[in-house]
Amino acid sequence: MQFPGRRKKVIGSSQNDLYDHCLQFYGQPPLENISLTEFETFAVERLKLLKSVENIGVSYVKNSEQYVKKLDAEFSSLNFPLRTELGDRRVQGGTSEYEKRRKDHISHFILRLAYCQTEDLRRWFIQQEMDLFRYRFGELTSKHKTDFLHKNNLKYETVSAEEKKSLKDKLITSSYGLSGITVEEYDFYKVPFQDALDLVRTRKVYLLAGNAYIPHHEIVTIVLNDFRTRLSKALAMTARSLPAVQSDERLQPLLSHLSHAYVGQDYSIQKNMGKISLEQIDALSGKSFPLCMRHLHKALRENHHLRHGGRMQYGLFLKGIGLTLDQALQFWRSEFVKGKVDADKFDKAYAYSVRHMFGKEGKRTDYTPYSCMKVILSNPPSQGDYHGCPFRHSDPELLKQKLQNYKVSPSGINQLLPMLAEILELVKGMHYQLACQKYFELTHNVEDAGFSLNHPNQYFTESQKLLGGGLEIKKEVDMSQRSQENPANMTRPSQANSKQAHEEMGDLDSFFQDE
């Protein structure tokens, strides 16, 4: 793998050859020199794009009007290629299509360096790149799609007209939204079933003699699988070459900065250890805890007990807001002892699991507090459990009652009912994190939360920030906060962006004076 920024010979290729399609599989790494400035700018902007892809994907139904609108806006403001022809008129003073494609190419490879190191990073990167690819491929015209397939050696055989005719009825009944006419008109591809597993698994395709008969518009699923496999392999290879990159002092700090811009927010680094006292917890639970944790805390206080799922979710959250191991032990013991568990039994049975959470037992993994995605998607609660996401796992009626009871600020009574309705609408649409964000706005009496919620500890931190709470939020968090900002707010003109980037560059330049 060759890295930009090192002295490598430039391969002179004509503009048109290198980037002849607005979409690519990123098979070949870039082979040119670029400045460190470009290196960082490109990387940061792609990261912003990927984060937007993630946020917008969570906030809006994929491919809905709003989704498309928001994502398109991101593409233009960040100057990434979308669907234009190479020869298109250059917008006055803007970036040419060629330049956009070059940026797309280079930035992807830089981020590979930053995101190949751990399983989590890789998974996140692959997921966002796939969503990005899926969106861009979907926006291509039919002709461009076919072009892309051919250029990338995806030689999927098209089904002959005769065969289509003989299989017409079967084709119609096996793929959604097809009719006799469309079967005749559309191209169908014959793909070995092993390359179309998602469609096979859900029985959304016609299978005959080991081949899947894929209509043209479904070919994206196949292509995506291919994309994922290639990228996964590439990342594994990149990880192996990483030591060579990391030895380059100019690149190392940049790359770790980039990956922390995402990873730093998993709250595994306890920035505020010991800054909370146990007495504060009750008050904090009402003011700054997200609904899920407030719910867990209340259940714990009432029943003097929580089951495993609840202990994990809540216990790790408490660790994330700054409880030390000793505090945690004291907290859990004092509560459990009020119930059916005596001190002895607590020490024997439950203390171990608390210590385990802090990485002091077993394989000593320091467990990270659960993100919203994790809470929503894994381990749904059953009878007697209080964990999970109330917006996802509670019955809407119960949720409504709970929300009415929990409303904090008295001045917002007029706002309460419409807000509640909004929240329930979001829940119905499965936008649980957005619903929680609305809950934040409701309880803190603000119009806009100012952040895109994806972690319970983030909720707490933001809440404390807003309330000017007694905890010092370290400055390091700021850089990553910026990249997490609500995309709706990212309509700052690009000049401001580059000015900001320039300022950062300024610092970096002085950092690398011995260059």
Add this chain to the structure above:
Amino acid sequence: MSTSDYDPACLPDLLPLYYRRLFPFSQYYRWLSYGGVSKNYFQNREFSFTLKDDIYVRYQSFTTQNELEKEMQKMVPYKIDIGAVYSHRPSQHNAVKSGTFQALEKELVFDIDMTDYDDVRRCCSAADICSKCWTLMTIAIRILDRALREDFGFHHLLWVYSGRRGVHCWVCDDAARKLSVAARSAVAEYLSLVKGGEETVRKVVLSDPIHPFINHSLSVVERYFQQYAIVDQDILGSKESVDKVLAVFPVDRYFFKEGSSVSYDLHFSCVSVKSNSKKGGQYFDKEIMLQYCYPRLDVNVSKGVNHLLKSPFSVHPKTGRISVPIDLKELDTFDPFEVPTISLICEELEKPRAEEAEEDDMKDKENEQEAGERRRIRDYKRTSLAKYVKVFDRFLEAMARSRKGEMLKKSGEIEKDSVFHIHLILAFTLQMD
């Protein structure tokens, strides 16, 4: 009486005899070697044995057919499972650097177990089976066999009676053995229609359009439904069971004509259903038939490349029955209760030998090993095991023919290439003049 009284306590005496004189080792070895196309395919295959007193040993592997025989005769396993072909010899897996010992290939397998149908069969439950519910296996085999061949393009399927309450399918094609975990799970899910556990009442949900695969499966079910469900299982025979059937409908009201005659036809003409539901309920008759009859397979068995499955020709310790291959040409007359038990075939061995056998005795004197094998072949031929080994032989023949066809094709291609090559050279030399 086709099955001797089998007593598990006799296993310690019967098994050694079975492994010495009846187990079809040469066919077994032939199967698992797959023509010797891949190097060390047999040597890197994992077997697991369950020995007396439930001692379970994994990572058994053997270098030759002879070694396999000797070990099995020595260890006398009560159960034999076949696992994957690994990257190294399983018996040496501890000596391999951690992480490099990996399962590479295995047949694609399916396990249909009668207990998974307990909620829809009235005649038996748990490990019991009878002729009335055995039809479920027949239906399962027909549906899956068709789908695996026609939809997925597989050719070499071995269906085996598990020995007690189900059947297994071993898909042995090259392509099948090389499938990834994701692919196996996708195939299993494609083939799954009945979903849900205890709490799910309506386990089959059909919506437009109905996929050709479902239609094919339905036509198989419909062929058997009248006899199986209405007559044998008598699902409309009592109010209780009718209620159970109707509980699956997503409808609000229904009424049932009391006092009608016993036989109901496929379309529940005696039952009128008022459907108030917005969608669904239009295919309720199909859904009911599928819920009662469609094959229920355990996806987990099929998913794993390293999953171990009971070996054909192993003995079922509880019933004594041999896991025999099923001849699909005689599927409708297959009777699990006619499958020979180990006690039966051992008994048959003791019967006085036919005269032709004496001729072979002469030939034996010449070559010991061959003699042993020939004797063994004669031996099983005298027992009820014979016809099942024949099914296995045919299966192996078909694979061998197909391999030969592949090789011819490949060498034909190479030939074509080399001919072209020669033309090029000629063209060049001619040009140079």
